[in-house]
Amino acid sequence: MSNTYYTNKNVLITGGAQGIGLGMALAFAKAGANTVITDKDEEAGQEAVQRLEQEGQKVIFIHCDVSQEQEVKALLQQVGEKYKQLDTLINNAGIADPFVGPLQEMDMAVFDRVLAVNLRGPLLCAKYALPLLAKAEHPAILNISSTRAFMSEPNTFPYSASKGGLEALTHSLAVSLTEERVRVNAVAPGWIEVGEWQKQSERYEPHHSKEDKAQHPVGRIGMPEDIAEAALFLCSDKAGFITGQTLTIDGGMTVKMIYG
Template identity: 50%
Template sequence: MPDVPAITDYDARPLDGRVVLVTGGAQGIGRGIAQAVLGAGGRVLIGDLDREAGRACLDAWRVGERAAFVPLDVAREASVQRWVQAALERFGRIDGLVNNAGIAEPHRAPLASLALADWNRYLATNLTGTFLCSKHALPALAEAGGAIVNIASTRALQSEPDTEAYAASKGGMLAFTHALAVSAGPAVRVNAILPGWIAVDGWKKPGERRTPKLSRKDHAQHPAGRVGMPQDIGALAVYLLSPQSGFVTGQRFVVDGGMTVKMQYV
């Protein structure tokens, strides 16, 4: 009869030495994830359209060669190719990719008046961007035995009026997640995080940073007792990027303080 495995120490720095790429990593949830990666011992390349925000991150973090910023437009394949190549030239490997960049405003217009250009812009940024970054990072991720984390939204599961373009793009990310998990496995694991209400006001670039204005009622809508913060998403992202989640792939994880399971009556 074989022995039960012995107790092993918990790895408090599960991304030590690993390289993680984060799209839209200069502000909001993306910045929260990038900082969590650094806190877990990893190295990070953030990509963002906002150059000022990207430079501000590096100035604030002061982690030297462990972090870098390269401008990125996830909707343009040439930009994605340059970004991935920059990561390989700087760090020599890619262990993780977080597809976070996207249009954050879910409301656009009633469907009958929604412009095709607006519909296409949501899909190009939120969904096609996820495809392009995954496509070009996948060879290096497979070589490293890495992981992809797609940042979708609870709006892939529930909706408000006039959010069809946003919901469709985030719902597409869920389908893309489980499809790629099957195609890329076992070399690369692929999972999705679905954030709920996350207050990002304090995680923007210095000129736009504000203290979140949240009421008691805002917090009370959540069984967890509060609105979410970017570090709540970062904590799960670190787990999904690390070897600690080696038996987890093709899954979606709702991080919303319990809001989507609470019955709402008016």
């Protein structure tokens, strides 16, 4: 990928106000993209704009709850009015807290809400972004999944189900959008430390033990920058022969056998 590939490319990142989404927003903006972030958290969105401006980068923030069809439709209308086309859609928005307690105590409203944001949201965004993506030379969609799509801790039913569904949605979209030339891939992050990438009221200084780091063959916890670098590649023309795939980015954690 050349240093100028993203110059004047138009990129939309959902859930872009905090965490991995904010890390990707900074990376794409630095690479020259016209970067739009959307988030349900208005406070985080405004802070994100200010933070990236301090880094010398300009992004646009648009409030949106990706589980709501009319809000997604309005979001893409605004993007289309400003940029006429969309080169890259990154479906990152999601409810990230995976634990819901024992199955017999689970509130089904929680399950429904998680799937609405984590799975329905990416589908809605793809639907309404498609006319704009189809106008681009190398259009791409990237879904942010999770290693919890294929491995679990107890009592994480909604999150695991939503990310497993997102894996399937990724390859389904990839084989369905061929006429529009849209490549669709996913990344599955493992343990990514986002403490320093949260809005101010929720920011914290990370502390990781030797045991935490030792769970990863690379010897450290992941950072948003690790996901951002992969996103820059997968959404570029250099990944033009890659579609329908999921790249696991977890420092090797899911391939290490741990006996306890």
